Amino acid sequence: MTEAFRPTALPDLVAAARGGDERAIEALLRRAQPDARRFARRTCATAEDAEDAVQLTLWQIHRRVGSLRDATALVAWTFKIVTRLCLRILRLRRRETAYDPTAFDRLVETTPEPVLRRDLLRAMSALSEPHREILILRDIEERTAPEVSAILGISTEAVKSRLNRARTALREQLIDGGYGK
Numbered sequence: 745m746t747e748a749f750r751p752t753a754l755p756d757l758v759a760a761a762r763g764g765d766e767r768a769i770e771a772l773l774r775r776a777q778p779d780a781r782r783f784a785r786r787t788c789a790t791a792e793d794a795e796d797a798v799q800l801t802l803w804q805i806h807r808r809v810g811s812l813r814d815a816t817a818l819v820a821w822t823f824k825i826v827t828r829l830c831l832r833i834l835r836l837r838r839r840e841t842a843y844d845p846t847a848f849d850r851l852v853e854t855t856p857e858p859v860l861r862r863d864l865l866r867a868m869s870a871l872s873e874p875h876r877e878i879l880i881l882r883d884i885e886e887r888t889a890p891e892v893s894a895i896l897g898i899s900t901e902a903v904k905s906r907l908n909r910a911r912t913a914l915r916e917q918l919i920d921g922g923y924g925k
Contacts, residue, residue, distance in 0.1 A: 789894035867917035875910035
């Protein structure tokens with residue numbers, strides 16, 4: 745095992761890392777990792793995404809340490825990298841796990857009574873897009889609140905609140921259509 749890099753002052757550490765000193769780069773990465781982890785846990789949707797973002801952030805810092813001109817900007821630079829990576833990971837996850845718009849059509853097709861099917865279609869169509877989307881993800885695709893939170897990029901509390909409003913609106917639509925209470 746190599747001897748740890750000794751300079752304790754951040755400007756000296758950054759200067760040595762910018763110069764290509766591998767021990768300085770390792771020490772800089774060790775110093776940046778707790779901040780990266782803290783930022784990622786707050787910014788990313790899931791713990792797995794946060795860990796991915798931390799690893800990618802450290803890799804970016806390693807690759808681009810030469811562009812860090814001001815040692816006092818290390819924390820801000822780390823935050824910027826983590827934020828960008830968490831958003832990128834979220835966009836990728838949304839593409840991978842976006843709700844299936846045909847799920848609603850399948851529900852309507854499998855509803856046995858044609859009148860109920862028609863009324864359900866009308867009631868769901870009358871909902872706003874965010875409410876329809878949340879109902880499909882939670883009640884039709886049976887995803888968990890944390891999964892829906894990650895897919896939509898909103899908090900779990902917002903998922904629950906939006907789901908409650910969507911179910912209430914759907915219930916009112918069906919009651920107005922004569923389906924009782």
